[in-house]
Amino acid sequence: MKKIINDPKNFVPEMLEGIYAAHPNEVAYVNGDLHCLVNARKHPGKVGIATGGGSGHLPLFLGFVGDGMLDGCSIGDVFQSPSAEQMFEVTKEIDQGAGVLYIYGNYGGDILNFDMAAEMADFEADIRVESVVAGDDVASGEPLAEGKKNTRRGVAGIFFVYKCAGAAAAKLKSLDEVKAVAEKVCANVRTMGVALSPCIVPRVGRPSFELAEDELEIGMGIHGEPGIRRGKMISADEMVSEMMDSILKDLPYAKDDEVAVLVNGLGGTPLEEQYVVYRQIHKILDSKGIKVYHAYVGEFATSMEMAGFSISLLKVDDELKELLAAPVDTPFFKQAQF
Amino acid sequence: MKKIINDPKNFVPEMLEGIYAAHPNEVAYVNGDLHCLVNARKHPGKVGIATGGGSGHLPLFLGFVGDGMLDGCSIGDVFQSPSAEQMFEVTKEIDQGAGVLYIYGNYGGDILNFDMAAEMADFEADIRVESVVAGDDVASGEPLAEGKKNTRRGVAGIFFVYKCAGAAAAKLKSLDEVKAVAEKVCANVRTMGVALSPCIVPRVGRPSFELAEDELEIGMGIHGEPGIRRGKMISADEMVSEMMDSILKDLPYAKDDEVAVLVNGLGGTPLEEQYVVYRQIHKILDSKGIKVYHAYVGEFATSMEMAGFSISLLKVDDELKELLAAPVDTPFFKQAQF
Amino acid sequence: MMFTTADLKNLLQVWAEMMGKNADFLIDLDGIVGDSDLGLTMSDGFRSAADNAAGSDEADLGKTAYGAGKAMSNAVPSTMGTLMASGLMAIGKKFKGIESIEDSELPEFFQAYFDGVQSRGKAELGDKTFLDGLAPAIEAMRSSIAAGEPITETAVKAAAAAHEGFLATKGMLAKHGRAGGRGEQSRDILDPGAAVADLLLQGFKSFIETKGK
Amino acid sequence: MMFTTADLKNLLQVWAEMMGKNADFLIDLDGIVGDSDLGLTMSDGFRSAADNAAGSDEADLGKTAYGAGKAMSNAVPSTMGTLMASGLMAIGKKFKGIESIEDSELPEFFQAYFDGVQSRGKAELGDKTFLDGLAPAIEAMRSSIAAGEPITETAVKAAAAAHEGFLATKGMLAKHGRAGGRGEQSRDILDPGAAVADLLLQGFKSFIETKGK
Numbered sequence A, B: 001m002k003k004i005i006n007d008p009k010n011f012v013p014e015m016l017e018g019i020y021a022a023h024p025n026e027v028a029y030v031n032g033d034l035h036c037l038v039n040a041r042k043h044p045g046k047v048g049i050a051t052g053g054g055s056g057h058l059p060l061f062l063g064f065v066g067d068g069m070l071d072g073c074s075i076g077d078v079f080q081s082p083s084a085e086q087m088f089e090v091t092k093e094i095d096q097g098a099g100v101l102y103i104y105g106n107y108g109g110d111i112l113n114f115d116m117a118a119e120m121a122d123f124e125a126d127i128r129v130e131s132v133v134a135g136d137d138v139a140s141g142e143p144l145a146e147g148k149k150n151t152r153r154g155v156a157g158i159f160f161v162y163k164c165a166g167a168a169a170a171k172l173k174s175l176d177e178v179k180a181v182a183e184k185v186c187a188n189v190r191t192m193g194v195a196l197s198p199c200i201v202p203r204v205g206r207p208s209f210e211l212a213e214d215e216l217e218i219g220m221g222i223h224g225e226p227g228i229r230r231g232k233m234i235s236a237d238e239m240v241s242e243m244m245d246s247i248l249k250d251l252p253y254a255k256d257d258e259v260a261v262l263v264n265g266l267g268g269t270p271l272e273e274q275y276v277v278y279r280q281i282h283k284i285l286d287s288k289g290i291k292v293y294h295a296y297v298g299e300f301a302t303s304m305e306m307a308g309f310s311i312s313l314l315k316v317d318d319e320l321k322e323l324l325a326a327p328v329d330t331p332f333f334k335q336a337q338f
Numbered sequence C, D: 001m002m003f004t005t006a007d008l009k010n011l012l013q014v015w016a017e018m019m020g021k022n023a024d025f026l027i028d029l030d031g032i033v034g035d036s037d038l039g040l041t042m043s044d045g046f047r048s049a050a051d052n053a054a055g056s057d058e059a060d061l062g063k064t065a066y067g068a069g070k071a072m073s074n075a076v077p078s079t080m081g082t083l084m085a086s087g088l089m090a091i092g093k094k095f096k097g098i099e100s101i102e103d104s105e106l107p108e109f110f111q112a113y114f115d116g117v118q119s120r121g122k123a124e125l126g127d128k129t130f131l132d133g134l135a136p137a138i139e140a141m142r143s144s145i146a147a148g149e150p151i152t153e154t155a156v157k158a159a160a161a162a163h164e165g166f167l168a169t170k171g172m173l174a175k176h177g178r179a180g181g182r183g184e185q186s187r188d189i190l191d192p193g194a195a196v197a198d199l200l201l202q203g204f205k206s207f208i209e210t211k212g213k
């Protein structure tokens, strides 16, 4: 196991110690628990936004805590939910009187714990909490439909939910308004991924699955959940075309629609290759008359050293464009107003 | 070869097409040549700063072209120098009448071409060009000494040279002043790396070297140049201690010195592991009474999918601190004033 | 006979031992479609619940259960960890303010557990979950008590029903958790969460046996 | 006899063919300590220099050499590509404004090449580089011309000297490029850049032979 770690048991706390040591003016932890991370800067009157989830996806989730985005994040062990108590501690710390919005990915363990935390916040601390659950992975469930439960996994597209909701909260919008923004983004974002190689959970010490030297898996989840098809390696352009087909079909797009694009490296894939991918996405969108409002390329939601990438498209209107363009300053993600 | 590419021959131009498509308002190319990248925004009266080098190291080199940092970059094939002509084209484009500073790494091919380009700029366009060559890798040559040629390779520490020189140029300092800043940073920055796995140059199609499943190489260069020792895998803390020993010895540090730290992932190493690394660096500096002025953790100078990392320390004084803290806005690196 | 706060503490100890002894069994079961953590989370989770209860001098039955549940939820925030914690915490809310219940009220004790899990997890009977192991046990308990059988007999019947319930999950289509992602493939396997329900009732049976002696 | 712009164009063609034929030899040599690109860069580089000269109707000897050098530097910005381009461009600067030189001036032609490479690369004789192949050839040329030998004889002697010079790089300690990073290990090997000098002089010899016929 070629990992740059010490005792696998200490992987998460040591990583967190490193983060607090590296960014002492930007992030802090509450209740003496490294797993309860908050923005070191307070913004009175603002709706607090919290997220949380398992470790192993940096910069997701904690990396988006900072000005213009999230206020707090509870952190679990690798690929494991943090506890409701930890979420509750973060909730108490970030509530500024305007209530707290939970935004997290559609995974069983996270849902149960965030629900429990929301109850604790209500019963024990009288804090109003609302929740928005992101499920953007088109490879993992039926298309969204009015009144139907979304069974799709939350993946890199949650970045757009954080970004827009964070910008709305920074403008001191109300909890209901910020929630409405988050829901609007969830309704308009679609993602699809491809994996080329597995990752190793440090405590487990062996890969979670095997892919032959000439194989890939289209639609695999960020914890190695099974995808849509496993097949022989194909060219970058072919991968992108196949993935874009599924994405574009899922939320019908029309000529002259505008989108924001996110190319997300899974951890082991060079940035060069991600730009080769972006090139083909841009070509496809061009050919359909769909305009790119803004493109993000890099690592946003990883699976440690997994090789592969995902593509997320967010259909934008004037409101979302304005929210996307707002500045952000977190230790892991910075953006100037554009 | 598990790469997300099309025809290996088109790897670099396709990557570049992706970059221009993704960042149309931020970067542009000159002379109809994708390999000649410049900041899309002009800053009249400013010293122009150009860099250049082979592809395969994103965000190095072109990723640091933007406001507050570099003005242009010429881009070669993977691990190959761009041509003098390409450098010259960039030079003409970024000269704003205040002259141009070349900052690049200490590699034979780059030196020859930048020297030739400087001559062309002088003879053919009457542009004053000065050059600063970064050689920060303590694993690759004798310690720096007055009047002696620096034989060390330029690696991730060049980020600090760009950052400080870029900030000085943004303040409209003169070419001599900006050059003096760059030289000061070169004199005060030290780097050491470790590699755990090789990378594959697309056109070559096979790894440039082999490392067994339980081996690492301390001091290896970013093109796979031989390091100081090859050995069995050790813990993250042991790697860091060994590397910090060499770095701290090379430019003696005293109690109460202040440093900026750069932890640089080589491409295939998860961000989580880089923070485990930072934790130990911080501990060692703490134990010696050396204060961290600012820490950067992430990918700054990669070798495509190579696994491993490097540590760079820059000894800072008030001048360098002020320059480091200045804002930057490039497509690949953004920083708010701190 | 009465079921007191001291009994709850003993029952939690029995459950912790039960999960410890069956950790490998649960790991293997969860390994087929899940992430193999169930053996560890259940033994760690019930261990911390039992230790929390043992370490407290709380006499209140409800508060003891609630505290044990919270301890479990902190220790193992996995799906089943949180669900089992929710069960204990629901018992806590229901029996807050009293220090014992009649044996005849024990079905309500398990019903509270069931309700806590269901309101947290929002699964239906037949969704191939923990609930499908627990529900038949509660029903068997109720009939046995209604028939005036001694509690030892009730416990034996409840344990048998839970085991049947566990076995009956084979053939069901999973709708939740990791197995839920497998579709029809999931039918062939036994549900690991229902195995935990089975173990809880086996534990309850041996707790009652021991208490009767 | 005179060496004209047309001769230069022919010589460049011969060199391009020479590098093409010996590409594998150079690849292997560069593969020992370098990055195996030398065969490709030299054949591509001299090909583009020759094509540039062939395609231009420039009559000026210097300008033709300069243009050929620039073409090479654009085509192959590797170490040797840039150095060879610098050599041709230095010839260009020296012989700008004339359309031919005397054969007896040919040592100056090669000296300009040498100076161009040296001022670009800043290596010294004995540093195990291209220069160690070219320098003895220039010396041999000078002596031969001073002795009044015919140019065919001069070319043969120069080629022999270049080959000796190439062989003599074995044993030298490399100070530049990738081999320079190897320290004492580099002594055992022949320098690939010096092999290029050898090939240039072998090419010159056959150019002179052909021209004499």
Ligand SMILES: Nc1ncnc2c1ncn2[C@@H]1O[C@H](COP(=O)(O)OP(=O)(O)O)[C@@H](O)[C@H]1O
Pocket (backbone or CB within 6 Å): A108, A109, C030, C034, C035, C037, C038, C041, C078, C079, C080, C081, C083, C117, C120, C121, C122, C123, C128, C129, C130, C131, C176, C177, C178, C191, C192, C193, C194
């Ligand atoms: N919504 C739910 N309600 C009740 N039980 C559930 C629910 N979702 C999953 N389960 C149970 O949890 C078991 C898996 O638990 P666990 O191994 O802790 O999950 P994970 O490791 O995925 O967090 C399943 O076998 C099922 O019985």
Ligand SMILES: Nc1ncnc2c1ncn2[C@@H]1O[C@H](COP(=O)(O)OP(=O)(O)O)[C@@H](O)[C@H]1O
Pocket (backbone or CB within 6 Å): B108, B109, D030, D034, D035, D036, D037, D038, D041, D078, D079, D080, D081, D083, D117, D120, D121, D122, D123, D128, D129, D130, D131, D176, D177, D178, D191, D192, D193, D194
């Ligand atoms: N400074 C220099 N001056 C002259 N020749 C040099 C110099 N540095 C390297 N060389 C020559 O270049 C040869 C290697 O060239 P090349 O394969 O193009 O290098 P690279 O592939 O590293 O760019 C060496 O064998 C040596 O003869």
Ligand SMILES: [Mg+2]
Pocket (backbone or CB within 6 Å): A267, A268, A269, A299, B265, B267, B268, B269, B270, B271
């Ligand atoms: Mg990475």
Ligand SMILES: [Mg+2]
Pocket (backbone or CB within 6 Å): A265, A267, A268, A269, A270, A271, B267, B268, B269, B299
């Ligand atoms: Mg990477």
Ligand SMILES: [Mg+2]
Pocket (backbone or CB within 6 Å): C030, C034, C035, C036, C037, C038
């Ligand atoms: Mg499990």
Ligand SMILES: [Mg+2]
Pocket (backbone or CB within 6 Å): D030, D034, D035, D036, D037, D038
């Ligand atoms: Mg070479």
